[in-house]
Structure formats: C-alpha cells, structure tokens
Amino acid sequence: MQLLESEAAARLGLARRKSGYDRAALRRVYGPDAAAAADRADYRALLAACGDDPLGVWTRLFTVGVAASEAAAAEAFAPLGLDEALDCGLLVRSPGGVAAGWGLQFAGERAVFSDQLPNTTGGRSRDHVLGIGGASELLLDAALRSGARTALDLGTGCGVQALALAGRAEAVTATDLSARALAFAALNAEVNGAELELLQGDLLEPVAGRRFDLVVANPPFVIATPGRGWTYRDGGREADGIAAELAAASTGLLNPGGTMQFLANWLHVRGTDWGERVAGWLPETGARVWAVEREALDPLDYVRTWQRDSGESGDADQAAAWLDWFDEHDVEGVGFGMVNIRRIEGPSEIVCEEARHAVEPPWSDRVADWFAAREADLEPETLWASRLRLADGVSLQQAAELSVEPGSEGWEVDRQWLQQRHGMRYAEAVDPLLVAFLGACDGKAEVRLQVQLLAETYGAETAMLYAQLYPIIRRLVERGFLTQG
Numbered sequence: 001m002q003l004l005e006s007e008a009a010a011r012l013g014l015a016r017r018k019s020g021y022d023r024a025a026l027r028r029v030y031g032p033d034a035a036a037a038a039d040r041a042d043y044r045a046l047l048a049a050c051g052d053d054p055l056g057v058w059t060r061l062f063t064v065g066v067a068a069s070e071a072a073a074a075e076a077f078a079p080l081g082l083d084e085a086l087d088c089g090l091l092v093r094s095p096g097g098v099a100a101g102w103g104l105q106f107a108g109e110r111a112v113f114s115d116q117l118p119n120t121t122g123g124r125s126r127d128h129v130l131g132i133g134g135a136s137e138l139l140l141d142a143a144l145r146s147g148a149r150t151a152l153d154l155g156t157g158c159g160v161q162a163l164a165l166a167g168r169a170e171a172v173t174a175t176d177l178s179a180r181a182l183a184f185a186a187l188n189a190e191v192n193g194a195e196l197e198l199l200q201g202d203l204l205e206p207v208a209g210r211r212f213d214l215v216v217a218n219p220p221f222v223i224a225t226p227g228r229g230w231t232y233r234d235g236g237r238e239a240d241g242i243a244a245e246l247a248a249a250s251t252g253l254l255n256p257g258g259t260m261q262f263l264a265n266w267l268h269v270r271g272t273d274w275g276e277r278v279a280g281w282l283p284e285t286g287a288r289v290w291a292v293e294r295e296a297l298d299p300l301d302y303v304r305t306w307q308r309d310s311g312e313s314g315d316a317d318q319a320a321a322w323l324d325w326f327d328e329h330d331v332e333g334v335g336f337g338m339v340n341i342r343r344i345e346g347p348s349e350i351v352c353e354e355a356r357h358a359v360e361p362p363w364s365d366r367v368a369d370w371f372a373a374r375e376a377d378l379e380p381e382t383l384w385a386s387r388l389r390l391a392d393g394v395s396l397q398q399a400a401e402l403s404v405e406p407g408s409e410g411w412e413v414d415r416q417w418l419q420q421r422h423g424m425r426y427a428e429a430v431d432p433l434l435v436a437f438l439g440a441c442d443g444k445a446e447v448r449l450q451v452q453l454l455a456e457t458y459g460a461e462t463a464m465l466y467a468q469l470y471p472i473i474r475r476l477v478e479r480g481f482l483t484q485g
C-alpha cells in the first residue's frame with residue numbers, strides 16, 4: 001500500500017517547507033499570545049490572523065482543523081497538485097472548500113503525517129494510524145542518543161520513532177503489522193528526506209534472526225479491549241502478553257552491549273508484586289534491566305481512559321466485559337512504564353522501581369546514567385580507594401519535632417534524608433553515621449581515610465565499619481548522590 005508515490009511525497013515535503021509551516025511558525029508569525037491561546041484550544045486569535053497565504057492555509061488545516069478555499073489550498077500545496085492531495089486522502093472536500101484528511105504534527109524539526117486529525121479524539125477506523133501522543137513523546141525523550149549504528153523501531157506507526165533514530169544511527173529498520181502504518185512511515189521518511197527499511201509483519205517475525213544496537217518500541221500495549229480491538233493499541237495478545245514477548249526476545253534482538261527500550265502496561269495481580277511479574281518475563285542470563293513504573297491505574301480508571309481514547313465511553317457493555325475480565329484475573333491495577341534492557345554477559349540483573357515524580361529531562365540522560373552507574377567498577381576495594389564527592393544539587397533535609405519533655409533539648413531531629421535537585425531527583429533516608437561520612441565527601445579524601453577517622457570517633461573497628469557502610473555507599477553512588485573522583 002502506498003499513500004503517495006515517493007516523488008509526490010517529496011513534493012509534499014517541499015510544499016510544507018515553502019509554506020514555512022513548522023513548530024515555531026505560529027509563535028513567530030502570529031505572535032506568542034495567539035500561539036499560547038492555540039495551545040489551550042482557543043483559536044480565535046489564530047483564525048483572525050490566518051489569511052489565504054500558504055502558511056495561513058496550512059495553519060487553518062493542520063492546527064485549527066478548519067477548511068480553506070480550494071484556490072488557496074491549490075497554491076499552498078504546490079508543487080503537489082490539489083487532485084493528488086485529494087486522491088491520497090491528505091485533503092477532503094468540505095463545505096468551506098477542502099479540509100485536512102490527515103493530521104500533521106512535529107517531532108523536533110520533522111513533520112509527521114498520520115490519521116490523527118487536529119482537535120479530535122475517538123471516531124477512528126480500525127486501521128487508524130496514530131499521530132504523536134504522550135507515549136510517543138515519552139519514548140522520543142527516553143531513546144538513547146548515541147552509540148547505535150543499527151536501530152530498530154518495532155510497531156512504528158507513522159514512523160515517528162524511526163525518523164528520530166534516522167538522525168542518529170546509520171541504518172534504521174521499522175516494522176508494523178499495519179500496511180497503512182507502513183505507508184505513512186514511508187511517506188514521512190520521504191517528506192523528511194530520511195531513509196528507513198520498512199518491514200511488515202507481526203511483532204518480531206519480520207526481523208527474525210537479526211540483531212541491532214538499539215531497539216525501541218511503543219508497542220500496542222493496551223490490555224486487550226473486549227471486542228474487535230484497535231490495531232494501534234491492542235497487539236492481539238492476552239493481557240500484558242505483548243510486553244512479556246518483547247522482554248523475552250530482548251537479548252536475542254540485541255548486539256552485545258546493545259539496548260532495548262520499550263513502553264508497556266503490566267498487570268498488578270492481587271497478592272503479587274508487579275516487579276516480580278516483569279522480572280519473570282526476562283531471560284535468566286544476558287540482560288541488565290531497569291524497569292520504571294510511571295503510573296498505575298485501578299481497572300475502572302484504566303477502562304475509562306482507553307474508552308475515552310477510542311470514543312467508546314458510551315459503550316457500557318464493553319466496559320462491563322473489560323472490568324469482568326480484570327476481576328476474573330484478580331487484577332487490582334495496571335502499571336505503565338518503561339523497560340530498558342542492555343545485553344550483557346552473565347546472569348541477568350533486574351531492577352524494577354516506581355518513579356511517579358517529574359525527573360530532570362531528558363529521560364535519555366537518566367537511562368544512560370543508570371546503565372553507566374551499573375557498568376562502573378564499584379567493588380569494595382575500588383570504593384575503598386576512591387575519593388567521593390557529593391553530587392551537585394544534593395542537599396540534606398531534616399524533619400524535627402519539638403520536644404517539651406523535661407531535660408529535652410527542644411527541637412529533636414527524627415528524620416534525615418538526602419534530596420537530589422537534578423537527575424532522577426531521588427530522596428534517600430540517611431542516619432547520623434552516614435551524615436557524618438557524607439559531610440566529608442569533598443572529592444579530596446579517600447574513603448579509606450574517612451572510614452578510619454569515623455572508626456576512631458565512634459570507637460569502632462575500621463573493617464567492621466566499612467563492611468556496614470559499603471552497601472550503603474555503593475547504593476548512593478549507583479543512585480547518583482555521590483560521584484567518584
């Protein structure tokens with residue numbers, strides 16, 4: 001299936017560039033107030049300002065979602081013919097002339113066409129090709145920026161992840177089950193002058209036997225909608241089977257040292273830990289894994305969210321069937337998050353954690369930092385000889401209670417913790433011994449000397465004290481509170 005011949009798609013890309021329509025155009029041309037109002041879906045200022053010039057036409061069609069006259073559209077899309085734009089579905093006839101048949105969004109400088117019309121939700125066809133949504137943005141932000149010669153985007157949809165990878169890797173492969181999705185990905189590659197290898201098929205089947213340096217996937221991870229489902233979000237597997245399949249296949253898809261990053265939903269089954277469920281999907285050897293849960297919804301909120309997404313909020317039978325399925329399977333919630341897997345030698349190391357707060361962007365730095373910390377030599381002898389420094393932006397916070405007991409000293413600190421202003425913005429409880437140790441972490445004294453001094457102060461045996469402190473110091477280094485050297 002092809003939406004436009006590649007030569008015509010290139011002309012569409014040219015028309016877009018000539019019109020000047022891009023992410024910054026609204027603000028630059030129509031002013032920050034009109035752009036800010038449009039961000040909040042108040043288009044009055046924009047409608048008043050948009051003329052029949054090419055930028056005005058593209059803005060009316062793809063930002064506001066209203067019609068433009070045929071004559072103005074013909075000029076705005078040249079050198080693509082108006083007939084070509086109508087034939088492929090980019091434009092549709094409407095009472096005011098022509099309206100957008102596809103959506104157009106931006107990922108950085110890249111223009112990305114899809115079925116996602118401006119200002120609409122629901123009312124989609126079964127083979128609807130998603131535009132750039134919240135999950136797409138999260139993965140765009142999280143995908144590692146360097147170190148990949150070959151990259152794979154599984155379930156590419158309109159191609160947004162693959163296009164981002166094309167700027168960083170030498171060869172990018174993108175797969176999808178949907179012919180229409182691949183047609184959009186091909187069109188978007190042409191429009192942006194990028195080269196993608198596009199393969200059609202179910203999940204891993206089109207890349208069987210191949211390995212990559214970086215694999216990303218924003219897969220159809222929704223816990224199956226009862227009924228016919230939606231290709232863009234239901235992967236045709238039971239429960240969270242799509243994530244389980246990707247996790248199990250991860251090391252077989254990666255070159256040594258390569259990384260796979262995918263978004264997923266996982267079940268919270270009553271009486272079990274979600275982390276154990278995710279860990280159970282992974283190979284026993286060869287994977288270093290960081291799974292981060294960003295949110296968890298109870299079944300009712302989950303069903304409501306996805307019914308709203310597909311415009312099925314009124315379908316009470318579907319909601320009932322879906323909720324019954326959750327009950328029958330003892331599901332009390334659904335987690336959403338990101339799984340990062342690096343291929344390593346030896347037994348798998350798996351860390352599953354919740355991070356619901358806003359971390360310092362971009363996520364790609366957080367992921368790179370996490371793997372770097374795990375790959376550093378943090379053996380007891382190494383830390384013993386290293387000079388540790390408190391990381392920038394780490395502060396010690398205290399909570400105190402006022403004691404009025406006779407003989408008390410007034411405010412009594414009952415809790416102390418370290419707080420990061422940067423990176424993952426973790427908080428970590430610390431005790432007075434550790435506070436004393438951290439107070440001397442200025443990057444000059446070796447840990448060995450610090451521990452000897454502390455041992456003298458507390459009348460402890462140095463080796464015993466280090467044995468007690470080592471796992472805590474190691475954790476603080478791994479979590480970015482302390483840096484080496």
Ligand SMILES: C[S@@+](CC[C@H](N)C(=O)[O-])C[C@H]1O[C@@H](n2cnc3c(N)ncnc32)[C@H](O)[C@@H]1O
Nearest residue numbers: 136155156157176177178202203218220232235
């Ligand atoms: C949530 S969309 C992601 C689109 C895009 N990668 C992004 O980040 O916005 C999931 C994509 O997976 C595709 N898909 C659905 N079932 C699939 C399957 N069994 N195998 C491969 N791709 C599938 C859908 O057609 C859709 O394009």
